[in-house]
Amino acid sequence: MSDYRVLFIVGPGRSGSTLIGEILGQYPHVANGGELLLWWLASRSTPARRCGCGDSLTTCEFWTAVSAQHPSLTSPDPQVIDELYRARSVRHWPRLWWKSRGGRQAKPEVTELITHLYDAIATVSEASVIVDSSKSPGYRLLLSGSTVHVRTLHLQRDPRSVVNSWRHEKIDALSPGDSLFAIHPLRSIFEWCAQTLAAQRFIAPRLSADDFLTLTYEEFTKAPRGRSNQIATFAEIETSTNPFHDENHASIHPTHNIAGNPDRRGDIEREILAKETWPRELPVRWTFVTTALCAAFLPRFGYRFKARGAR
Numbered sequence: 001m002s003d004y005r006v007l008f009i010v011g012p013g014r015s016g017s018t019l020i021g022e023i024l025g026q027y028p029h030v031a032n033g034g035e036l037l038l039w040w041l042a043s044r045s046t047p048a049r050r051c052g053c054g055d056s057l058t059t060c061e062f063w064t065a066v067s068a069q070h071p072s073l074t075s076p077d078p079q080v081i082d083e084l085y086r087a088r089s090v091r092h093w094p095r096l097w098w099k100s101r102g103g104r105q106a107k108p109e110v111t112e113l114i115t116h117l118y119d120a121i122a123t124v125s126e127a128s129v130i131v132d133s134s135k136s137p138g139y140r141l142l143l144s145g146s147t148v149h150v151r152t153l154h155l156q157r158d159p160r161s162v163v164n165s166w167r168h169e170k171i172d173a174l175s176p177g178d179s180l181f182a183i184h185p186l187r188s189i190f191e192w193c194a195q196t197l198a199a200q201r202f203i204a205p206r207l208s209a210d211d212f213l214t215l216t217y218e219e220f221t222k223a224p225r226g227r228s229n230q231i232a233t234f235a236e237i238e239t240s241t242n243p244f245h246d247e248n249h250a251s252i253h254p255t256h257n258i259a260g261n262p263d264r265r266g267d268i269e270r271e272i273l274a275k276e277t278w279p280r281e282l283p284v285r286w287t288f289v290t291t292a293l294c295a296a297f298l299p300r301f302g303y304r305f306k307a308r309g310a311r
C-alpha cells in the first residue's frame with residue numbers, strides 16, 4: 001500500500017466540498033488537490049484553468065513539479081483518458097460497480113493512471129494525506145483494488161439547496177473556464193438521486209466504518225470546527241494545529257486545488273455559518289417536485305419534508 005492516504009469526497013455538486021477541501025488543506029501534512037481527476041482536462045484546457053493559488057495551472061510551480069513526475073501526467077494514452085472520463089456518466093456506474101466487486105480493479109489501466117497522479121502529488125507536497133473532491137461515484141469505483149489507501153467521505157446536502165444552487169451560474173471573472181454554469185432543476189434532481197443511491201448502495205456496503213463516513217453539509221455548518229476535526233480524525237490527520245479561531249471562524253490560505261466552486265476564492269478570513277436559503281429562494285413548484293422525487297432519501301440524512309417555518 002502507499003505510504004500516504006487519499007481522502008476521496010463523493011457527493012453532489014454544490015455540496016460544499018470546495019470549502020471543506022480548502023479547510024482540510026490548512027491542517028499539517030495535507031495536500032488539498034480539489035477535483036483532482038479533472039487534472040487531464042484542466043491542465044490542457046484553453047484558455048488555461050486556474051489553480052486555487054491564483055496562478056494558471058500551466059505556470060503554478062506546484063503543478064509544474066507534479067506534471068514532471070510521470071509522462072502519463074502530460075501525455076496520457078487517449079483511450080485511457082476516454083475510459084476515465086466515461087466514469088463520470090451515471091449510466092456507466094452499474095457496470096463499474098459490477099466489475100469492481102470483490103476488490104477487483106474495474107479498469108486497471110485507469111487505476112494505474114490515477115495512481116501516478118496521486119504518487120506525484122505525494123512526492124512533491126510531501127503530504128501524508130491528499131484530499132480529492134472529484135465527487136463522482138464512478139471515479140471512486142475506479143479506485144477499487146488500488147494500492148492507494150483511500151478513505152471515503154460521502155458529503156451530502158439537502159437536495160433543495162443543491163437544486164437551488166444549480167439554478168444560478170457562478171462566473172469566475174479571472175478564469176472563465178472555471179465558471180460553474182446553471183443546470184435545469186430536473187437534471188440536478190436526477191444527479192442528486194443517482195449520486196446518493198450510488199454512494200449508499202454501491203460504495204458504502206463494501207467499506208468498513210473506518211473507511212466510509214457520511215456527513216451532511218448542514219451538520220458541517222452547524223459546527224464547522226468540530227466537524228472539520230471529525231473529518232480530519234477520520235482521515236488520520238493531526239488536529240492539534242487547525243485553521244479555526246473559534247467554532248465558526250477560520251483563516252484559509254490558498255491551496256493548489258483544481259476546479260470547484262469559484263466563490264470566496266482569495267478571501268482568507270472566513271465565517272462559516274449555517275444558513276438555509278432555499279425556503280425563500282426556490283420556487284414553490286420546484287420545492288414540491290424536488291421534495292417528492294427525493295422523498296425516499298430525505299429521512300436517511302435527517303432532512304425534513306418541509307423547511308423550518310416554511311410556507
Ligand SMILES: [Zn+2]
Pocket residue numbers: 051052053054055060061062063255256257
Ligand atoms: Zn497552484
